[in-house]
Amino acid sequence: GNSVTQMEGPVTLSEEAFLTINCTYTATGYPSLFWYVQYPGEGLQLLLKATKADDKGSNKGFEATYRKETTSFHLEKGSVQVSDSAVYFCALSPTLSGTYKYIFGTGTRLKVLA
């Protein structure tokens, strides 16, 4: 079946440090992959996405590349800010048309210290 595995948190970094949050997936076919972010007191928001192998999603300085050979979609940012402190969820959406049944990872809490 489909599943998403992401690294446990919390991840604590100093401002301007490099960030990597690992995400690997198991899926049949060719899923779309997503990173969602949840800031304190808010709903999950789409951060970036990739719909096919080797696609790179990017937004707000964050990047993730869809790696089919390693079934991974790791989230990276070169220089984090305090405002990036949030919970990050990796997710996949199966390729079957008409389905919106996302499969989520456990979420990784990021704390960035000034």
Next chain:
Amino acid sequence: GAVVSQHPSWVICKSGTSVKIECRSLDFQATTMFWYRQFPKQSLMLMATSNEGSKATYEQGVEKDKFLINHASLTLSTLTVTSAHPEDSSFYICSARSTGATNEKLFFGSGTQLSVL
């Protein structure tokens, strides 16, 4: 951007009581809403898919008589946890899909933390 309001954000109740959680799309019509549940250190798991004006579709292992879902209008879906027990304590979150949206255009509420004593 589109906003989904979920209420309450947290609730504490006694075992055996029922709890209702509301999910509203504030600036768009949501033909489909989804309800998820997350236990500590586990993934967000889809519980059910709610379509306006029809019965919800529940995922395997989710008791439809315990988790009542009503999607009576295009802007409101409710989840009622009936006769709640401590094992129902969890984080519940809804998402809404706007009419005509593509697969990735989902908008999430901020979640409800339920604690059953």
